[in-house]
Amino acid sequence: MITKLLFEDAAAFETPLLAVFAVDSATGKDAAASVTLLTGSEAIKGAAAKVLASGEFKAGVCETVLLHAPAGVKAERLLVIGLGKAAKLTLDEVRKGGGTAVRFCKPRGLRDVAVAFPAETSLAGGLVARVLAEGAELADPDYDTYKSDRKDQSVSSVTVLAAAEDAALTTGFSEGLAIASGQNFTRWLVNEPGNVLTPTEFGKRATAMCAEAGLTCEVYSTEKLHELKMGAFWAVSQGSAEPPALIVMTYEPSEAPGEGSPVLGLVGKGITFDTGGISIKPGDGMEKMKYDMAGAGAMIGAMKAIAALKPKVKVISVICSAENMPDGKAYKPGDVLTAMSGKTIEIINTDAEGRLVLADGLHYAKTLGCTHLINAATLTGAVAIALGKINVGVFSNDEAAWQAFMSGVGTTGEKFWRLPCTDDYRDQIKSAIADIMNTGGSRYGGAITAAMFLKEFVGDTPWIHLDIAGCAWLDDAKPWIAKGPSGVAVRSLVEWVRGY
Numbered sequence: 301m302i303t304k305l306l307f308e309d310a311a312a313f314e315t316p317l318l319a320v321f322a323v324d325s326a327t328g329k330d331a332a333a334s335v336t337l338l339t340g341s342e343a344i345k346g347a348a349a350k351v352l353a354s355g356e357f358k359a360g361v362c363e364t365v366l367l368h369a370p371a372g373v374k375a376e377r378l379l380v381i382g383l384g385k386a387a388k389l390t391l392d393e394v395r396k397g398g399g400t401a402v403r404f405c406k407p408r409g410l411r412d413v414a415v416a417f418p419a420e421t422s423l424a425g426g427l428v429a430r431v432l433a434e435g436a437e438l439a440d441p442d443y444d445t446y447k448s449d450r451k452d453q454s455v456s457s458v459t460v461l462a463a464a465e466d467a468a469l470t471t472g473f474s475e476g477l478a479i480a481s482g483q484n485f486t487r488w489l490v491n492e493p494g495n496v497l498t499p500t501e502f503g504k505r506a507t508a509m510c511a512e513a514g515l516t517c518e519v520y521s522t523e524k525l526h527e528l529k530m531g532a533f534w535a536v537s538q539g540s541a542e543p544p545a546l547i548v549m550t551y552e553p554s555e556a557p558g559e560g561s562p563v564l565g566l567v568g569k570g571i572t573f574d575t576g577g578i579s580i581k582p583g584d585g586m587e588k589m590k591y592d593m594a595g596a597g598a599m600i601g602a603m604k605a606i607a608a609l610k611p612k613v614k615v616i617s618v619i620c621s622a623e624n625m626p627d628g629k630a631y632k633p634g635d636v637l638t639a640m641s642g643k644t645i646e647i648i649n650t651d652a653e654g655r656l657v658l659a660d661g662l663h664y665a666k667t668l669g670c671t672h673l674i675n676a677a678t679l680t681g682a683v684a685i686a687l688g689k690i691n692v693g694v695f696s697n698d699e700a701a702w703q704a705f706m707s708g709v710g711t712t713g714e715k716f717w718r719l720p721c722t723d724d725y726r727d728q729i730k731s732a733i734a735d736i737m738n739t740g741g742s743r744y745g746g747a748i749t750a751a752m753f754l755k756e757f758v759g760d761t762p763w764i765h766l767d768i769a770g771c772a773w774l775d776d777a778k779p780w781i782a783k784g785p786s787g788v789a790v791r792s793l794v795e796w797v798r799g800y
Contacts, residue, residue: 301440302457303433305473310416310461311343311373318375319401320344320416321394322352323386324359335359336386338418340463343372348380360384361393362400362779375414379404383418391423391431392713398435399780406442406453413455417462417469426472427711432460433476434483434791435780441484443491443784478608479794483787485509486594486601490772490785494573494590499537499545499621502570502593506547506600506619513607520546530660532639533620536653539577539630540623545570547596547619548668549603553612562800563614565670566603566793567661569654569677570596570621577624577650578632591785592654594772595676596621602793613800618665620657624650636734640664641757644734652738654679655750659757666761672701673758674796676766676789682746683719684770691717692771692788695751698762705764708795714788716766721751729753764796 326334335352347370357365359382370378383393405413436458503519510517521543525534537544571592596619603617635647641663654677683693694716696702728740728749740749751765777783
């Protein structure tokens with residue numbers, strides 16, 4: 301799909317469909333809806349005036365009304381998309397609006413769409429341009445790749461039309477395209493079945509992306525894990541016929557940062573298929589365990605965007621990829637492992653494998669010089685029990701790191717909720733025969749005890765843990781995005797990096 305920004309009169313632009321945004325500008329709890337079009341074009345306002353005056357359209361978020369042959373407008377169709385209450389308008393509603401324009405066109409055979417840039421809002425124009433680009437790009441993919449009778453409904457072009465030339469809009473739009481490209485790359489990876497995206501193939505795709513983006517990429521396997529004494533990572537790998545992959549991607553800014561500058565570490569759980577190992581999962585829903593590498597996928601997508609945006613900070617991403625399988629060589633409950641850090645781990649449940657690979661990945665990132673760490677993982681079902689499928693669970697050992705991360709969330713529109721990660725919970729992972737256990741031994745506080753386990757391997761390094769298990773997969777399509785992999789956390793990871 302070609303997504304571009306032009307500085308032209310939207311009413312005079314010839315297109316099969318022109319999308320324009322509207323808000324409910326009514327004030328007061330009981331006030332009737334008062335719809336306002338976010339455009340400076342009197343021609344577009346005139347074309348939509350009758351339907352808006354009817355009161356049938358309330359401008360709810362992603363609500364739509366379609367007009368054919370709109371008078372005074374060159375477009376064949378005029379689509380009005382609601383963004384909700386004007387007083388509560390955020391960038392995320394604009395992002396969803398841009399996505400809705402594209403998703404509306406796809407099943408109707410409309411392959412070219414124009415979008416009138418929303419005027420007269422209190423939002424910064426450059427950011428509005430950015431989220432419009434993101435919304436449009438994220439809306440196009442559908443994940444029916446392996447259907448033999450697949451009908452490609454991709455939109456060919458999206459043209460955003462702004463009235464007056466503005467450098468901030470151009471810059472913001474380019475940034476949005478770069479970020480959405482990274483997020484879509486993540487989504488395509490997460491959608492791949494486990495027999496296609498093995499750890500080895502994961503490494504190949506990371507290598508190809510890095511070569512194209514100008515990043516350094518190194519991919520290691522079994523021998524390197526033994527050399528580094530990654531006993532936790534290797535234990536998860538040893539039950540599978542597929543060898544593991546340790547993927548290290550590095551972004552170096554064009555100008556060398558000064559002495560004492562931060563080095564950011566992005567660490568991802570890359571379990572390309574998770575059976576649970578010897579503690580095997582129930583069969584119901586196990587097919588979704590191909591998405592257990594979504595944390596690693598998010599890191600790779602973020603690195604793709606980082607390479608394009610060129611922030612002035614060094615970034616290293618460490619991906620620990622393996623299959624968790626119940627082979628005769630698989631690790632077992634009751635085993636004691638020695639992690640790369642030297643800490644010993646009693647295995648209580650082999651289905652708590654993600655924290656094991658991350659334990660070695662986090663420690664390794666520190667040895668590579670990372671001064672700040674963030675990891676993402678589909679780590680626990682418990683986080684979805686706690687927060688549902690709306691908020692990502694966030695844990696941190698450092699208030700400044702937490703604040704730095706959350707400062708970008710207003711722009712990214714992704715939802716996070718901080719959960720405790722205090723020493724009160726450490727007793728739940730104490731072991732009688734090793735330093736720690738790999739689970740808390742009960743259902744209570746499962747997402748927290750998993751975070752406490754990871755905390756053991758970061759020491760005093762400022763660290764953030766994102767448990768994305770509840771939000772990495774969309775079970776239902778939304779008006780602005782297809783069902784399937786969401787690519788959650790990519791935008792916020794990129795914003796976190798840019799904040800440094």
